[in-house]
Amino acid sequence: MPKFVFQGKDYEMDEDGYLQDWQQWEEGMAPDLAKTEGVTLDDRHWEIIRWLREYYIKYQIAPPIKMLVKEMGKIFGPEKGNTKYLYELFPGGPAKQACKFAGLPKPTGCV
Amino acid sequence: MAVQKPEELSKIDYKPPKTSWMDTPAELRKDMFCWGNKEKSLKTVGFPNARAWSVADEDWKLPENWKEIFLEGLKERLSKYRSFQLFMDICVRCGACADKCHFFIGGGDPKNMPVLRAELLRSIYRNYFTTSGKMLGKVAGARELTYNVLKELWYYAYQCTECRRCSLFCPYGIDTAEVTILVRELLNLLGLNIEWIAGPVANCWRTGNHMGLLPHTLRDTVDSFQADLETITGVKVDYSFNRKGAEILFVNPSGEFFDPVGNITFMGYMLLFHEIGLDVTLSTYVSEGGNFGFFTSNEMAKRLHSKVYAEAKRLKVKWIIGGECGHMWRVWHQYHNTWYGPVDFLKEPVSPITGTKFENAKSNKIVHICEFTADLIKHGKIKLDPSRNDNYKVTLHDSCNVSRGMGMLEEPRDIIKSVCNNFYEMPPNTIRENTFCCGSGSGLNASENMELRMRGGLPRANAVNYVRDKFGVNTLANICQIDRAALQALMNYWAPDVVVRGVHELVGNALVLKGEKERTTDLRGEPLPGKEAK
16 A cells, blocks of 8 residues: 655555545645645645535535535635635636645545 | 546457467456455355455455355356256357447447357356267367356356347347356356455445445435425425335335435425325335346345335335336346246335326336336326426437346336427437446446446447437436436546436426425426526
8 A cells, every 4th residue: 555655754555546545644745745646735635625524524514516516616715616616726627626635534435 | 546538448449369369368458347345244144155356356265166166156046047067059150240239339349249258158058968078179169167267157157247249140049148147147156356346345245235325325325305495395295114014115115315416306206295285205224226146146136025015015115116226127027027936925016196096016026116117107197297398309228127128118207208398319229128228237336447448338328428419418317326426427428418318307307396485497407498597
């Protein structure tokens, strides 16, 4: 299994490069995780990543994309509450990439 | 992971290798297999040999006596299932099934011919359980179970979607999907599953659904659908969870609470139930119609399935309606009665709106949502405006488990023809009981095996392209949540511009509600025909 090295310490990852334990994540890891996908984080990414962490703590699962779009719109305004905006920030897909940078597992099942 | 471009992937090499199949070791190729199960997923359900392992590693960390476990397991199942014993003995290798498998058609790997896929196990059966195999070995089509043979079994058991198209063409009626089902069951004795199945199984055991949605998550999700529907229709629809004494329990695939296409299908159910005033409840305990346990072992399938009836009993409902799910109906239609027999504490289903008795559901007391809705339409109990779906030229993908597995062919068509003005069939050898799989069924809808999925879905996509080019079809309707999740990726790859929609999404668009405002958008928020911004 691949390992994620952060400040000299090893962290377990799965084959897709997601942290195995979401509770081990800390904010400093996100830029490094984003780098693995060629994304440089700025404030706009952080708005989403922080919101995702809050959502996960409450629900123990990442949000459905429909919910993410809706909530982003509610909190940050309609110009940020749309799929196009989210894909601009996370070209590999907001659900997949934003979760990865936020240290959250991606959902499995009929999705 | 990047799959080659469609132009490249569609160049399929059907030339078999020079060496005979037994002498051609399987190469476990990335993009064609799913990641192995995680340790914690097996631990949650108490499955054997829970440990961290990786398919890419040489050592799969098996127990020392793995061979003995496998062969004992095989022996036990041969005596337990007469069908299985028969399927091991009677194949004459005529090859009628060979070119019927979507994975073979789209990939060209001879071991994806159903006959050969089953032969991978038959050869082991012959070697250890038949006199000719024991005496003559390879000449009699027998071979040793080695570590590499075990890996080969794993690789090809998870390159079969258990769609059963091959069995339709077998003159002996061998159900090759059943062989895959049992190979997977044997592999699970050694802790060899895939995470895309093992994860949902563990979730379902723990939370009641594959996704792992907790009660408050479900509640907040459906609340948000309710708000969206009010924005679109002006009507606040009722719904309830865990309501004791409701007449009907509604069970649907949990992907509908998560996947964007599934979300809209679910919103379609909500509108329908509200409009006819159905006394129906959802459940947070049974928040899953699907059963990934069925892709694991009979035992695990039963453990998950029994929760549905435990909840029906607790809530004291009379009967159950099941949503647009595929394999859920295979379990209900083909396994439930063998496992449990008739359910005696529920009532025989009768539609409270039309009075129709669902005779076919007499034993297990569950009615398919499409049968229920088609019956409402037949009796003129709902008002429909099909012109709201006039932007869509629709074709229907028959979900394997519902069409071929259960025999339900007409109802989804009856519904679509009532709620849409433009419906076109794909060629006859690709629909109804001949339907081609989405290429991602039986828990293979992961992302790391995308090449396998695109190859397996090629025959289906080809048929869609045919009606797209001939009639301008732009909508692929279906009645299964794996389909909804998998087919959109398939269309994006092979048939761009075709949008995947659940049948009840189309129902929800066309349904005229009492007291609704003038609708300007469909359930996705897209403008209705004639309501586009000027």
